[in-house]
Amino acid sequence: MSTDTSKAAPDTTRIHNIGYRSYDGPRLGRAYARRSLFSQSLRGAYGLGRSAKSKVLPMLLFAVMCVPALIIVAVAVVTKQSKLSIEYTQYALFLQVVISIYLASQAPQSVSRDLRFRTVPLYFSRPIERVDYVLAKFGAMASALFVLTASPLLILWIGSMLAKMDFVEQSKMFGQGLVSVALLSLLFGGIGLVMAALTPRRGFGVAAVIAVFTISYGAVSTLMGIAYATENEGAIQWLGLFSPMTLIDGVQTAFLGAPTGFPDGGGPGAGVGVVYLLVVLALVAGSYGILMRRYRKVGL
Amino acid sequence: MIATESLSKRFPRVTALDRLSLDIGPGVTGLVGANGAGKSTMIKILLGLSPATEGHAEVLGLDVRTAGAQIRERVGYMPEHDCLPPDVSATEFVVHMARMSGLPATAARERTADTLRHVGLYEERYRPMGGYSTGMKQRVKLAQALVHDPKLVLLDEPTNGLDPVGRDEMLGLIRRVWTDFGISVLVTSHLLGELERTCDHVVVIDGGRLLRSSSTSDFTRITATLAVEVTDSDDHPDGTAALREALASAGVTIHAGVEDGLPGAGHILLMEAAGEETYDLVRDTVAGLGLGLVRMEQRRHHIAEVFKATDHEEVQAR
Numbered sequence: 001m002s003t004d005t006s007k008a009a010p011d012t013t014r015i016h017n018i019g020y021r022s023y024d025g026p027r028l029g030r031a032y033a034r035r036s037l038f039s040q041s042l043r044g045a046y047g048l049g050r051s052a053k054s055k056v057l058p059m060l061l062f063a064v065m066c067v068p069a070l071i072i073v074a075v076a077v078v079t080k081q082s083k084l085s086i087e088y089t090q091y092a093l094f095l096q097v098v099i100s101i102y103l104a105s106q107a108p109q110s111v112s113r114d115l116r117f118r119t120v121p122l123y124f125s126r127p128i129e130r131v132d133y134v135l136a137k138f139g140a141m142a143s144a145l146f147v148l149t150a151s152p153l154l155i156l157w158i159g160s161m162l163a164k165m166d167f168v169e170q171s172k173m174f175g176q177g178l179v180s181v182a183l184l185s186l187l188f189g190g191i192g193l194v195m196a197a198l199t200p201r202r203g204f205g206v207a208a209v210i211a212v213f214t215i216s217y218g219a220v221s222t223l224m225g226i227a228y229a230t231e232n233e234g235a236i237q238w239l240g241l242f243s244p245m246t247l248i249d250g251v252q253t254a255f256l257g258a259p260t261g262f263p264d265g266g267g268p269g270a271g272v273g274v275v276y277l278l279v280v281l282a283l284v285a286g287s288y289g290i291l292m293r294r295y296r297k298v299g300l
Numbered sequence: 301m302i303a304t305e306s307l308s309k310r311f312p313r314v315t316a317l318d319r320l321s322l323d324i325g326p327g328v329t330g331l332v333g334a335n336g337a338g339k340s341t342m343i344k345i346l347l348g349l350s351p352a353t354e355g356h357a358e359v360l361g362l363d364v365r366t367a368g369a370q371i372r373e374r375v376g377y378m379p380e381h382d383c384l385p386p387d388v389s390a391t392e393f394v395v396h397m398a399r400m401s402g403l404p405a406t407a408a409r410e411r412t413a414d415t416l417r418h419v420g421l422y423e424e425r426y427r428p429m430g431g432y433s434t435g436m437k438q439r440v441k442l443a444q445a446l447v448h449d450p451k452l453v454l455l456d457e458p459t460n461g462l463d464p465v466g467r468d469e470m471l472g473l474i475r476r477v478w479t480d481f482g483i484s485v486l487v488t489s490h491l492l493g494e495l496e497r498t499c500d501h502v503v504v505i506d507g508g509r510l511l512r513s514s515s516t517s518d519f520t521r522i523t524a525t526l527a528v529e530v531t532d533s534d535d536h537p538d539g540t541a542a543l544r545e546a547l548a549s550a551g552v553t554i555h556a557g558v559e560d561g562l563p564g565a566g567h568i569l570l571m572e573a574a575g576e577e578t579y580d581l582v583r584d585t586v587a588g589l590g591l592g593l594v595r596m597e598q599r600r601h602h603i604a605e606v607f608k609a610t611d612h613e614e615v616q617a618r
Binding site: 019020021022023025026027028029030032033036037040049050051054113114117118119121122123124125126127128129 | 347349369370372373375377379381382383384385386387388392396397399400401402403404407411414418444448449480481482
């Protein structure tokens with residue numbers, strides 16, 4: 001085939017004489033198209049299959065996420081500690097800025113381009129449908145975040161095994177950490193995609209995602225601090241409902257045996273924790289709903 | 301290929317399609333109408349993406365209401381607007397679109413290479429599409445509509461924004477999609493003129509209603525026009541006028557208007573060719589007058605004129 005091209009390239013009239021070949025092979029349909037879109041979007045979230053330039057930021061942020069875990073593990077192994085110096089569930093909390101930056105850079109990349117360059121109608125003129133598109137993009141974004149947040153936990157767990165810590169205890173905590181970051185990935189991914197899908201302009205998308213995550217966390221932390229200082233401790237556990245990161249914090253404190261980052265050191269109990277969990281699930285479902293609505297308008 | 305029966309689409313304020321009944325067979329079909337005539341609405345309904353208010357439509361024998369996904373698997377669509385991300389290459393983009401149509405990865409790559417070559421993109425297909433000319437972009441848009449080897453492609457204004465040369469190339473390419481690839485084409489345009497060379501069949505809609513549907517050869521064959529140019533002689537200082545008189549008295553319908561703006565327009569007589577006998581009559585008359593026959597050729601009527609006439613009749617009928 002390549003010889004055909006090189007031979008015929010200078011003479012355009014001859015190339016067309018190669019003849020058209022029809023396609024009789026399999027057509028794998030809608031589910032396959034959805035899977036392909038999912039894997040293309042997931043790879044794209046790390047710059048794979050894209051230009052070298054677009055690999056830099058996601059790979060760099062991935063490294064930034066993993067390096068502290070490697071250091072902690074190295075110290076633990078060398079000094080033969082019996083316990084890691086950080087809890088699995090706390091890890092994402094400490095590096096939440098990195099996660100926000102990653103989301104802000106990759107969520108618009110995933111959806112704004114299709115909107116801006118009006119590629120979306122090309123998808124919907126194929127077997128794939130709106131629900132497939134939204135599920136694939138949502139799934140890919142959440143999976144990309146899970147890879148980002150779960151990889152350092154895996155490093156920690158492997159390190160704890162190398163340092164010959166208690167297998168059952170470490171594995172249980174590792175599992176709790178995975179559940180926590182899975183929830184975080186769904187929640188952050190959903191919110192990030194909604195923000196990004198509202199505007200075809202990538203820059204606005206980046207700014208909107210950063211703003212929502214940092215402003216809400218900053219505001220909630222400040223209010224919590226004020227509530228703590230004024231000894232209004234009952235308010236603290238409710239304030240946590242208003243930012244994505246403190247929501248995850250609340251859920252894992254209530255159900256996953258994590259120490260809380262709330263200023264009173266208590267965090268929500270099981271009762272309030274149910275409210276936290278419900279809010280998280282409602283936000284994830286809500287993000288999905290908003291995305292579905294959004295794409296109803298940008299069809300053909 | 302496509303059959304619609306009293307297909308209507310009403311929006312709260314406008315009626316986009318009004319009881320449209322069509323039967324479109326294999327080949328290249330032009331769908332002509334002014335902007336807002338309902339062409340794009342029609343395509344959306346045919347792809348099963350927008351339900352019709354009433355009526356019935358079938359594409360490739362499948363009901364658009366129930367079998368949208370199967371239709372979209374066997375139909376290609378080229379949108380009117382830009383739809384290409386500038387930072388990826390044509391190859392990457394078309395491969396991805398082939399997979400979205402359900403082609404396995406290897407087949408998607410092979411078909412992409414084939415299709416891009418067929419639409420006339422060679423080395424540049426590895427470069428990001430942001431640097432492409434309008435003509436190249438249109439070719440990529442056509443390629444993504446053909447890559448999964450559909451039975452039918454719907455092309456929405458494929459010549460939009462192209463210069464005359466690019467327009468001719470695109471029209472030639474569209475013609476080949478049917479003649480060489482065997483893929484039926486429905487092509488929309490608001491320009492009648494460019495469709496008469498390309499299409500086997502032309503459907504004209506206006507305000508969502510069917511104005512006319514017939515084959516291109518019908519339009520042009522029935523109304524074949526003969527153009528004749530003669531020299532002047534000493535006996536007849538104005539040869540053209542002499543021939544006009546002689547032919548008129550022999551019963552040939554001479555068109556009053558001459559083709560304005562063409563070189564030698566004043567010396568060309570246009571007449572209706574009823575059949576073989578008109579040619580003989582012209583030859584004998586010219587010889588009888590002792591004039592030199594410079595040319596005698598068939599002029600095809602432009603479809604536009606036919607539709608102008610149709611419009612006119614319609615207006616009168618109202």
